[in-house]
Amino acid sequence: MEKISRTRVVDVLKMDCFGKIVNVKGWVRTRRGSKQVNFIALNDGSTINNIQIVIDINKFGEEFLKPITTGACISVNGELVESMGQGQAAELHANEIEILGTADPNTYPLQKKGHSMEFLREIAHLRPRTNTFGAVFRIRHNMAIAIHKFFHERGFFYFHTPIITASDCEGAGQMFQVTTMNLYDLKKNEDGSINYDNDFFGKQASLTVSGQLEGELAAMSMGSIYTFGPTFRAENSNTPRHLAEFWMIEPEVAFNEIEENMQLAEDFIKYCVKWALDNCMEDIQFLNNMFDKELVSRLEFVLEHEFVRLPYTDGIRILEEAVANGHKFEFPIYWGADLASEHERYLVEDHFKRPVILTDYPKEIKSFYMKQNDDGKTVRAMDVLFPKIGEIIGGSQREEDYDKLSKRAEEMGVPTKDIWWYLDTRRFGTAPHSGFGLGFERLLLFVTGMTNIRDVIPFPRTPRNAEF
């Protein structure tokens, strides 16, 4: 077979130099046809669209074509021809075909369309070969690129906070322990406690639940930073919204107060959504048609509307009025309550009909590091609430006062001796600063319209599941 350098399908489909001989390589989605002519839909992952390969059976012979079944990998040299078919500009009339790899129809699991999501999770190593997961993971890539572009253009620095940590201060959730100790021969101290002197780090270590505290250190020297890395929660939650391993984006900005923090969050998320619409429309349209007919309009809706900014106290009042007017919530609503997803969605979907940034929460239900308001009751927290998703971003202005911060840490059971380094930023050149966290997979649920968080990350880690 003549060696011609490969053109990706996404590029071939844009070409109009009809008559040219090009090479494509990819995986067969379907082969169909008559005794005279066969049509292969070939996909190489570069786009959701297939290139149609037209084959003159007399030229290649039935026997040669037999192993070209769904899932097989082939290389084709062919002439680019203007397509008569609808919705595609070009097709390839095969001159030469090489079969790179077959896929036995009796064992290849992706024979037909319409596999259940549960089944596809069991073959997560093959599911990117489907239209749905190809689309989701191309969108995932594009959202990551949008995130880096957004921050880079605004002078933020990408900052890698540690994954393994010896502190458990954020209190965001249960942690995984990391160890190199021989579990069959654990050394103990005289008091019966485990002697971590033998462990790799010489002390107990865990996987991070958030890079925020270290991100603040960076903001208090480099100005504007963001993290984008994996975080871990060891909660035994088997729900469509929880992963044990997920990716977080956490910007942190020196000198920003909560108003600027809210604006940053709104600009950020709109930038990502606009990027998706501008760069992933074919994939989004596919997901829209397959799973969620309102996906595109929901994305456009977010872009077109300013987010409501509302103090928690006002939010509670609205929810109490709803109850008074006969609306039923599963969980009770009162000042001081942590909002459930049903409450958040009522505000967003029923009352305001647009995204809401809720601020100034009761200090009891928020973390020790949030800036305390003068009322003595609330803190400068902010949660961005989205349709269908509920909370998509959580953040706050941070307490910059050393005394207030230390006192609140101790009150909430965070020993100040363990966070001496964090407190140092308030001892030396403190300043107002703010930040927030976005769960990457939550963003992806919103942008793809997928309903289970296991379906927007390539290899989900959940209780009793660490396959592949």
Added chain:
Amino acid sequence: MEKISRTRVVDVLKMDCFGKIVNVKGWVRTRRGSKQVNFIALNDGSTINNIQIVIDINKFGEEFLKPITTGACISVNGELVESMGQGQAAELHANEIEILGTADPNTYPLQKKGHSMEFLREIAHLRPRTNTFGAVFRIRHNMAIAIHKFFHERGFFYFHTPIITASDCEGAGQMFQVTTMNLYDLKKNEDGSINYDNDFFGKQASLTVSGQLEGELAAMSMGSIYTFGPTFRAENSNTPRHLAEFWMIEPEVAFNEIEENMQLAEDFIKYCVKWALDNCMEDIQFLNNMFDKELVSRLEFVLEHEFVRLPYTDGIRILEEAVANGHKFEFPIYWGADLASEHERYLVEDHFKRPVILTDYPKEIKSFYMKQNDDGKTVRAMDVLFPKIGEIIGGSQREEDYDKLSKRAEEMGVPTKDIWWYLDTRRFGTAPHSGFGLGFERLLLFVTGMTNIRDVIPFPRTPRNAEF
């Protein structure tokens, strides 16, 4: 104080609208001057350069200025004035100053310049406030951006491979165990082994040493992918070149053979180096002047020369000739030997005087997944060797033949039943493909000229060290 929206120092220094009133915020590097006038060098992390604040002492009073010491954080409204000083375009004549946070000169650790690197590692939470680490971490950001840009522009998809894994197949190094079991109450099976049924994932789990195998799954469906995430090695190596937690970039490309893999590696690394020179010159120049007078010329050198491509066997011959001619190596050299850093550097620095891509290594010293050459002795491995650094990239064409791959896995002690999912890519639609791994911190050592890998990552994790 009048509220004026903040301008970053990097932007102020580019402004020429002299006479305008602007606000800057940042940390005091130095304050010096006479009885009449004071000069503050102010830095906000956006650039290595400081803005000079000129203060009329009569206007503010000695007493007010007293707390403005090194490390203090201030906000200044002032008039932009063309600077008389060399090397800076603009300075700020202060109208109003607010002290946001003080830094007690008796306790603030970053008083004077010239702290040792060892000391600065102990205060890693403050070291980004120094010129050196500000420069290093701005370069680190820019290298990450360059990496994403390079791959995105070429149609690669960023793919998140799992951090927690239940398989240990790559064999790249010792692993950290991840567990939620209560170490004080470990459940055992009848045969005395630990009962992992109680652990979070229902089986033994660890931190990944490489995303390659999962990356290959993605390449065999999406075409061209890359990973960029943390990886972990539990080796007890206390050297300037080893970290227990570091970041890796691993591209993997369907249909690429080793020649295209070499070209990709060379293009990639040159793109990153060029990006650094184009976007980080002030920071690089600082590091060049402070630590490594040949840094800039070494970076330019890499750009200007094609990498040598040389089979391992020819490399051994050159090294044997060197020994015959009297060159002394610490480690013996013979066909079959794993090259030591001294050997790699001899080829790069003494013999060829340019980067070298060494290929076709003996199969015994390389991993099971590398494509076997027809000679029965070598595999299509490729290592990119760099001046000062030694191996900066390691990669290979992958074995795409199911039978050869399974056989080699078993020979090398990798049970095929544990990698059924990996082998599936060779059962179903296999194709030639290639990839490589770049240690992000190795790249940073090269680009920054730093000599200890602990100084190019914000919070290094090494044996007995997981601070902050």
